Amino acid sequence: MSGATSTQAVARPAPFEVERVRREFPILAQRVHGKPLAYLDSAATSQKPQSVVDAMSRYYLHDNANVHRGVYQLAERATAAYEGARERVARYLGAADPREIVFVRGTTEAVNLVAQAFGRQNVGPGDEVLITGMEHHSNIVPWYMLAQEKGARLVVAPLDDRGVLEVDELERRIGPRTRLVAVTHVSNTLGTVNPVRRIVEAAHAHGVPVLLDGAQAVPHFRVDVREMGCDFYAFSGHKLFGPTGIGVLYGKAALLDAMPPWQGGGDMILSVTFERVLYNRIPYKLEAGTPDIAGAVGLGAAVDWLQRLDWAGAQAHERDLLAYATARLSEIPGLRIIGTAPDKVSVISFVLEGVHPHDIGTILDREGVAVRVGHHCTQPLMQRFGVPATARASLAFYNTREEIDALATGLGRVREVFR
């Protein structure tokens, strides 16, 4: 495809063919309760292309062995596969060095790692960790726990009624006691895209490092950690069309180097005596125990697949879906969309007057439409908008307008039942 665009400069790029993309995600072609599945819950977890499943299956069928220690051929192959995945992820994120990629279980573990290793070393009594009002619980609770332990304070930057971060307010809250700014790149509930370059610049002007929770950003657009300038970037493989159980913490080498280990065990040491332990270099210092090797292989395959994706086409398609879904849902009487930031990804949270989101979810399921209902692990955000829960349709490039139609039809059915 890249060959075609470079040699035929005058030809228009092929339009994004969603049906061709969908064929690579076999799970999507099924019926649920007799209706075609409309999977609108990719923010919870994305579906996986065949190539990811194949890579993991190939690994287990042909290469499985433990990494970093065997002298036999299988162990060499397993190590090469695992480290190869690290290199591919590093390249994909624009990291300067594969050593800056720490494999973890997911975004939650990545944030906990930073809280436990960097946080416990650098945050003391009276110090502050600055977050925002739209954080997922996984970017609140680790900092709350750290603050409780250290006598530190959690400071929260507010949002406006559209769900846009008030960046001026955030900047005002960066002070002499701020030890870290931990902000989501994209809100999992609202879809809001935060101005991360500006946040990083503001924090760095005060010498404060920045952690970005990229879990909801990476499925929607390419990110470049060096361009953003962030110090830490966390995301989960399973939201990036890869497997569950594997995730990534990117950290600048100097910061990772200076951090103490957070879990002790095998692989993270150079030598052990009862009197003295020498820790391994990064990233191994931060990866105790046998890692999720197959998961890393799967994530590497997902990254390979995404390297081949027509991102411009995929993003245009998602923008179209978001505009279409917003318009269709806005026609439904009593429906209110929560999160109307001008810069947002294709995530649409909504409430329907007189109907609890949980009941919406059950009725939509019978129409083959899979949405998430609840507080989406953002209870403070629910409070901010005065709702106990929302229903959320979250889209990926493999969704279609027909699936949005199924959602709208299903919501009509909800209104019939709750007439």
Next chain:
Amino acid sequence: MSELQDLYQEVILDHGRNPRNFRRIEKPTAEAEGLNPLCGDHYHVYLRLDGDRIADVSFEGAGCAISKASASLMTSTLKGKTVAEAKETFERFQRMVVEGDRAQAQSLGKLAVLKGVCDFPTRVKCASLVWHTLQSALKGEEKPVSTE
């Protein structure tokens, strides 16, 4: 679609919209809090006992149609019953909605309208939440009940 109609029967929708005994009891003998962290359902159940008889039982809170209807029907059914009768009713109710033993419906009176819940495994917790909360109140537990 019949399962859906079975779940959202008119009686359930009515109790969800206009819950009975939806109020606080001042100076209750016992009370308990129940929450479903998954969907954010959150209820308080209040109890006034006269000896071993439930003189009054009520609830407050927010949640889906199923959980609210279940609370409304539970409080209506149990008022005036003994604690032992309430426990027996709870067990039969659980057999109906969790195990799908529809035969229990015959002896459960108005509560029988909730029998369709067993076809929706993800909603069983909604129907059960206030019942577990009531059990907690009867046992005098202080920690909130959670369905997780």
